[in-house]
Amino acid sequence: AQTVTQSQPEMSVQEAETVTLSCTYDTSESDYYLFWYKQPPSRQMILVIRQEAYKQQNATENRFSVNFQKAAKSFSLKISDSQLGDAAMYFCAYTYNDMRFGAGTRLTVKP
């Protein structure tokens, strides 16, 4: 069974600084998708970034980028120039047939 592990229950970052959230996963598949979702207090799931496993190039979306290490089954999220609005729960997700989520990391941004 596919599992997704986020080992950092909570992280804190100073405004304008950079923070990296960790995620590892387990799968026997070779072609799959990975996502990072943000869940603010409203609880609406918001897609932050996606990565196709067959692509070697790391995905980037403005201040958000990933470090995808397929062999190591690692998929970390880097948030640059952190903003107060980045404070939320962040979930790493793996999908092949269905989507599996990690336990989440609560990110606090200090002004």
Add this chain to the structure above:
Amino acid sequence: GAVVSQHPSRVICKSGTSVKIECRSLDFQATTMFWYRQFPKKSLMLMATSNEGSKATYEQGVEKDKFLINHASLTLSTLTVTSAHPEDSSFYICSALLAGYSYEQYFGPGTRLTVT
């Protein structure tokens, strides 16, 4: 962008009654929808996968007779919690799969169910 709605956003029901939650894809057709349950400060747990025109596939440990799922059209899936009990109180989230597009799921805003 793809939008998914849920109705109601929150509901309070008495123990023993049934409650229906609707999930709609507003601007696209979704052959597959998913239902998740989220406890406070916890992650999303997949309950079932709903395919249009066929029976839902339930995850292990999810009671199919308690959580009835119907996906009668390409834009609507419903979750009915039957004979609700206080332990069914939770946040329920649906999502719809935009087929052929990176397997990305679009999430509804969720429904908070409280059973008294």
